[in-house]
Amino acid sequence: MGFKVAVVGATGNVGREMLDILAERAFPADEVVAIASRRSQGTEVSFGDRTLKVKALDTYDFSDVDICLMSAGGETSKEWSPRIAAQGAVVIDNSSAWRYDPDVPLVVPEVNAEAVRDFKKKGIIANPNCSTAQLVVALKPLHDHAKILRVVVSTYQSVSGAGKEGMDELDRQTKAIYSLQDLQQNKFPKRIAFNLIPQIDTFMEDGFTKEEWKMMVETKKMLDPKIKLTATCVRVPVFIGHSESVNVEFENPITADEARDILRAAPGVVVIDKREPGGYVTPHEAAGEDATYVSRIREDITVENGLAFWCVSDNLRKGAALNAIQIAESLVNRSLIQAKKRAA
Known part of the structure; x- marks a missing residue:
């Protein structure tokens, strides 16, 4: 008997991506239910070659649901x-609400899949921030080999990380510039079209933004609490795909060639690293793909054991929807959940 899966937030960018990926990967579900707020009730969304009618969250009975993919904020x-969770479903949450709760595992399956076993404490598993997810996929195999001491990362994050409103704003502003119309600015603190914004989320007292803080805390929780990390997160006029420039200092020696071989063998990573024009991956090529792409691997001569590299991934997939479904697959593959018996 297959599982019953509910996707909450099914009309949003990530929710629609979740439905697509469940179908693509042939997740063992007998039934998939699309759920959103009451104002979206009755809206139709695609699931493989089928169409699902959205049901309202506040009136839905979850008692026979096995897995709930939550992407509603x-x-x-x-x-x-x-x-x-109290009704017996395992909730895999894509928001920041539960990531820092010590009783809720924060999971990227290529990095710490065994942590899914701790879901029973609250019935919830957290998905990390999109920019953190791709970073730790690349860092994990390098950390296992040479032990990371410090990471300096600058991100170049697409507007889809701010949801449909962010994508719409970039689209509207770009059209307005070409048609010589006035630009409207609603979602972002400054114009995003043909510009970039060195602020994602709100500022904290120490001058870092909440997005930068998330990367620091989440990397420590999933990878190693001793790793020191500092981040600068930048919004760029790209629709889909986050990019990162990463500098890493290790305890033990590691060469660029060694890193390249290690990453080529790592799960979830694709290395495309030719030292020639175009011999790297951009967010345009990563859009719609599952992998975390690593390019521009080189030794950082400013520290004793240092590397620098470029990292790109589709933030709606590995940064959100795909990772959530990989977590669900980890639960199933480890036989940690069984489908509930349902009335015929």
Whole structure:
């Protein structure tokens, strides 16, 4: 008997991507239910070659749901994830609501898949921030080999990380520039078209933004609490795909050639690193793909054991929807959940 899977937030960018990936990967589900707020009730969304009608969250009975993929925002998750988990479903949450709870595992399957076993404490598993997810996929195999001491990362994050509103704003502003119309600025603090913004999320007292803080804390929780990490997160006028420039200092020696071989053998990583024009991956090529792409691997001569590299991934897939479904697959493959018996 297959599982019953609910996707909450099914009308959003990530929710639609979750439905697509469940179908693509032939997840062992007998039934998939699309759920969103009441104002979206009755809206049709695609699931493989089928169409699902969206049901309302506040009236849905989750008692026969096995897995709930939650992508409806932090406030909704704080209210509903515990209620859904109390009805016996495992909630895999894509928001920041539960990532820092010590009783909720924060999981990227290529990095710490065994942590899914701790879901029973609250019935919830957290998905990391999109920029953190691709970073730790690349860092994990290098850390295992040479032990990371410090990471300096600058991100170049697409507008889809700010949801449909972010994508719409870039689209509108770009059209307005070409048609010589006035630009409207709603989602971002400054114009995003033909520009970039060195702020993602709100500022904290120490001058870092919340997005930068997330990368620091989440990397420590999943990879190693002793790793020191500093980040600068930048929004760029790209629709899909986050890019990162990464400098890493190791405890033990590691060459660029060794790193290249290690990453080529690592799960979830594709190395494309030719030292010639175009011999690297950009977010355009990464869009729609599952892998974390690593390019421009080279030794950083400013520290004793240092590397620098370029890292790109589709933030809607590995940064969100795909990672959530890989977590669900980890639960199934480890026989940690069984499908509930349902009335015929």
